[in-house]
Amino acid sequence: MPKKPIITLLTDFGLEDTYVAEMKAVILSICPNVTLVDLTHNIEPYNIRMGAYLLARSAEQFPEGTVHLAVVDPGVGGPRKPLIIETNSAFFVGPDNGLLVLAAEKLGISHVYEITNRAYMRKEVSNVFHGRDIFAPAAAYLALGVPAKEFGEEIFDYVKPSYTKPKIFRDKIVGEVIHIDHFGNIITNITKKQLNMKGIDYGKSFSIIFKNRKPVKVKLLESYSKAKKRELLTIVGSGGFIEVSANMANASKILNVKPGTKVTFNFSS
Amino acid sequence: MPKKPIITLLTDFGLEDTYVAEMKAVILSICPNVTLVDLTHNIEPYNIRMGAYLLARSAEQFPEGTVHLAVVDPGVGGPRKPLIIETNSAFFVGPDNGLLVLAAEKLGISHVYEITNRAYMRKEVSNVFHGRDIFAPAAAYLALGVPAKEFGEEIFDYVKPSYTKPKIFRDKIVGEVIHIDHFGNIITNITKKQLNMKGIDYGKSFSIIFKNRKPVKVKLLESYSKAKKRELLTIVGSGGFIEVSANMANASKILNVKPGTKVTFNFSS
Amino acid sequence: MPKKPIITLLTDFGLEDTYVAEMKAVILSICPNVTLVDLTHNIEPYNIRMGAYLLARSAEQFPEGTVHLAVVDPGVGGPRKPLIIETNSAFFVGPDNGLLVLAAEKLGISHVYEITNRAYMRKEVSNVFHGRDIFAPAAAYLALGVPAKEFGEEIFDYVKPSYTKPKIFRDKIVGEVIHIDHFGNIITNITKKQLNMKGIDYGKSFSIIFKNRKPVKVKLLESYSKAKKRELLTIVGSGGFIEVSANMANASKILNVKPGTKVTFNFSS
Numbered sequence: 001m002p003k004k005p006i007i008t009l010l011t012d013f014g015l016e017d018t019y020v021a022e023m024k025a026v027i028l029s030i031c032p033n034v035t036l037v038d039l040t041h042n043i044e045p046y047n048i049r050m051g052a053y054l055l056a057r058s059a060e061q062f063p064e065g066t067v068h069l070a071v072v073d074p075g076v077g078g079p080r081k082p083l084i085i086e087t088n089s090a091f092f093v094g095p096d097n098g099l100l101v102l103a104a105e106k107l108g109i110s111h112v113y114e115i116t117n118r119a120y121m122r123k124e125v126s127n128v129f130h131g132r133d134i135f136a137p138a139a140a141y142l143a144l145g146v147p148a149k150e151f152g153e154e155i156f157d158y159v160k161p162s163y164t165k166p167k168i169f170r171d172k173i174v175g176e177v178i179h180i181d182h183f184g185n186i187i188t189n190i191t192k193k194q195l196n197m198k199g200i201d202y203g204k205s206f207s208i209i210f211k212n213r214k215p216v217k218v219k220l221l222e223s224y225s226k227a228k229k230r231e232l233l234t235i236v237g238s239g240g241f242i243e244v245s246a247n248m249a250n251a252s253k254i255l256n257v258k259p260g261t262k263v264t265f266n267f268s269s
Numbered sequence: 270m271p272k273k274p275i276i277t278l279l280t281d282f283g284l285e286d287t288y289v290a291e292m293k294a295v296i297l298s299i300c301p302n303v304t305l306v307d308l309t310h311n312i313e314p315y316n317i318r319m320g321a322y323l324l325a326r327s328a329e330q331f332p333e334g335t336v337h338l339a340v341v342d343p344g345v346g347g348p349r350k351p352l353i354i355e356t357n358s359a360f361f362v363g364p365d366n367g368l369l370v371l372a373a374e375k376l377g378i379s380h381v382y383e384i385t386n387r388a389y390m391r392k393e394v395s396n397v398f399h400g401r402d403i404f405a406p407a408a409a410y411l412a413l414g415v416p417a418k419e420f421g422e423e424i425f426d427y428v429k430p431s432y433t434k435p436k437i438f439r440d441k442i443v444g445e446v447i448h449i450d451h452f453g454n455i456i457t458n459i460t461k462k463q464l465n466m467k468g469i470d471y472g473k474s475f476s477i478i479f480k481n482r483k484p485v486k487v488k489l490l491e492s493y494s495k496a497k498k499r500e501l502l503t504i505v506g507s508g509g510f511i512e513v514s515a516n517m518a519n520a521s522k523i524l525n526v527k528p529g530t531k532v533t534f535n536f537s538s
Numbered sequence: 539m540p541k542k543p544i545i546t547l548l549t550d551f552g553l554e555d556t557y558v559a560e561m562k563a564v565i566l567s568i569c570p571n572v573t574l575v576d577l578t579h580n581i582e583p584y585n586i587r588m589g590a591y592l593l594a595r596s597a598e599q600f601p602e603g604t605v606h607l608a609v610v611d612p613g614v615g616g617p618r619k620p621l622i623i624e625t626n627s628a629f630f631v632g633p634d635n636g637l638l639v640l641a642a643e644k645l646g647i648s649h650v651y652e653i654t655n656r657a658y659m660r661k662e663v664s665n666v667f668h669g670r671d672i673f674a675p676a677a678a679y680l681a682l683g684v685p686a687k688e689f690g691e692e693i694f695d696y697v698k699p700s701y702t703k704p705k706i707f708r709d710k711i712v713g714e715v716i717h718i719d720h721f722g723n724i725i726t727n728i729t730k731k732q733l734n735m736k737g738i739d740y741g742k743s744f745s746i747i748f749k750n751r752k753p754v755k756v757k758l759l760e761s762y763s764k765a766k767k768r769e770l771l772t773i774v775g776s777g778g779f780i781e782v783s784a785n786m787a788n789a790s791k792i793l794n795v796k797p798g799t800k801v802t803f804n805f806s807s
Contacts, residue, residue: 013451014451015309015310015311016282016309016311016450016451017309017323017448017450017451018308018309018323018327019451019507021307021309021327022326022327022330022507024306025330025331025332026330028304028332029330029331029332032272032304032332033273036306045451047453070536074494074517075494076492076493076494077491077492077493078492078493078494079494124366126505126506127492128492128493128507128512129507129508132330133507137303206409222357269527
């Protein structure tokens with residue numbers, strides 16, 4: 001635990017209500033010395049997968065001992081369990097619906113606990129706001145140094161999402177779009193290593209096919225500015241995946257592509 | 270006053286300008302050790318009532334001694350007074366237009382002061398930005414421990430808004446929609462206690478009429494997940510009011526309802 | 539350097555991704571005791587000029603020793619240099635594309651350094667995210683007290699943008715719209731002093747012409763509330779420039795005006 005603990009927050013609550021602030025109020029009541037960092041609160045409502053991807057890419061940047069509080073929770077108040085996942089270097093707190101696992105696996109899961117101990121919950125627990133009443137206090141007590149095993153029993157049957165890995169063929173890779181960012185960069189689940197194995201390095205071009213549409217010819221470039229203005233390119237994104245981008249323009253609008261779209265990288269022609 | 274004071278900020282300034290940051294700069298110049306928490310800056314421009322509701326539901330979650338700085342201020346630079354409201358457990362700083370009173374009354378108003386002491390204002394006071402030049406320094410000096418009575422004279426004729434309470438009849442309750450949240454939940458001003466008095470508890474259904482439209486039959490449920498996907502329900506919201514919701518869908522879009530809409534809960538049929 | 543250093547952040551990254559949070563993670567890993575303040579992350583993508591204006595108006599409000607980290611960086615990964623600008627009272631960190639200079643000049647530039655020292659960068663530097671990998675660590679080490687000259691060589695040929703100043707004629711001033719704010723206030727690059735020199739003071743009226751459109755007659759008023767509801771007026775904005783506003787309404791929508799629009803203040807009639 002660092003001397004000044006850090007709690008990060010990721011939700012689909014948006015910023016027009018005070019739901020996020022109410023979670024922070026609960027945290028500060030328990031652990032006044034904490035540093036709070038918003039990851040994002042603009043996860044598309046109920047989009048667990050978008051939350052999982054953004055949590056996974058950002059959590060690994062934080063110092064050891066950080067507590068990550070993540071709430072995209074369509075099943076709130078129902079039978080899904082509230083969880084603490086302890087990893088080698090951080091804690092994750094949130095619902096048992098797959099949201100936390102992608103990030104936690106990257107850091108190495110050591111134990112998973114179901115939160116059941118009422119002593120570490122808000123006095124009154126609303127059925128519609130476990131973010132404030134169960135997850136926020138749990139994160140705050142973890143940041144104070146309460147051991148994860150104090151919150152409830154260890155469990156092993158938590159939800160393990162099978163996020164699609166790309167399929168690798170002789171002369172193509174078939175993956176999918178996992179995220180469109182603020183600039184319209186189209187982030188795929190295909191890595192640089194996988195491209196390299198097909199003989200593609202900086203300066204080389206190949207074809208990209210979204211769904212069943214016409215192929216688009218693009219080069220792998222080292223930086224946006226190596227392309228002409230509005231020209232399409234592929235690049236190694238800062239999260240480690242191959243992105244389809246356009247220099248100073250919005251690739252997702254140019255190509256009309258959304259998260260979840262199937263994408264084929266074709267090296268045959 | 271806690272050792273590490275907390276100042277919260279609620280405004281209609283949005284996040285695309287730097288108005289909020291400029292208030293924080295002024296606060297940090299006076300009180301460097303403060304913890305700053307954004308409640309929300311997405312209050313609809315000039316919508317005092319939306320600000321009052323969100324301030325009231327979130328302020329009560331914060332630790333004792335918190336200073337709440339709230340600026341929805343269409344009358345800035347005009348005759349409306351700048352206020353400090355001292356309550357049993359917190360301070361509120363903002364314009365005298367009703368914005369603060371709903372929240373302050375919940376915590377128990379002890380004194381109300383008009384801010385007139387130039388010693389606690391920014392050197393130059395712009396006529397269009399009292400948030401930065403009067404309210405932010407006042408909040409910061411309060412957080413430092415300056416007594417509220419140092420800022421100006423006690424007053425008693427501050428604006429006391431008469432926010433509508435629902436009207437209770439033999440077999441119906443007539444209230445209104447006070448807020449639509451990020452998920453499209455329709456938050457009414459009717460409480461669980463009022464519903465219970467009409468014999469409605471979990472699992473029971475009744476009719477809801479928005480304006481003069483066709484009645485909609487809904488059940489009071491304990492959690493969203495007890496309804497089918499996209500099914501309408503009512504639920505006890507985390508702010509204590511009855512909300513009309515849809516499981517994993519946007520009830521306000523399904524029903525085409527806005528804040529201020531009259532709502533009738535009908536128990537006769 | 540204050541005991542508790544402050545780092546501000548201004549970007550065009552938006553808040554739906556975790557790019558801003560990843561910069562904060564890197565900063566907190568190096569300088570855990572920092573206070574982080576978001577200026578805004580809603581700069582229009584690639585709009586260096588909007589970033590420069592908002593950085594300039596907000597930076598001067600912060601205490602001495604503040605480090606301002608600003609990233610609007612269409613040339614990331616290309617030949618543009620990463621900079622530290624040292625001024626009399628603050629540091630600016632960001633790309634050499636004009637973004638920092640307007641703000642830095644206001645505070646008095648003393649030295650400009652190109653960041654080249656790998657010891658103060660993230661171990662792995664992505665070609666698409668210098669905000670996280672070069673600028674954030676530089677800001678954090680500056681906040682720790684590392685002297686600016688440790689980061690690289692002093693340079694003198696940094697980009698010096700020539701932001702348009704208004705042209706002053708006998709009976710008119712020709713300037714332009716530099717920003718539209720959240721409320722629709724139309725912020726020009728014309729100052730109160732320039733208006734006064736043409737004999738306009740509070741209560742006096744003159745004509746405003748956007749582009750080649752029909753003139754609009756407006757008064758210079760001391761506060762919004764001196765105009766009728768929805769009436770157009772001009773006012774001295776909190777950034778020191780003349781703004782065209784409407785009382786409790788959105789002037790930019792009423793007049794259909796955008797940033798960059800030419801504006802003529804005409805005093806002849």
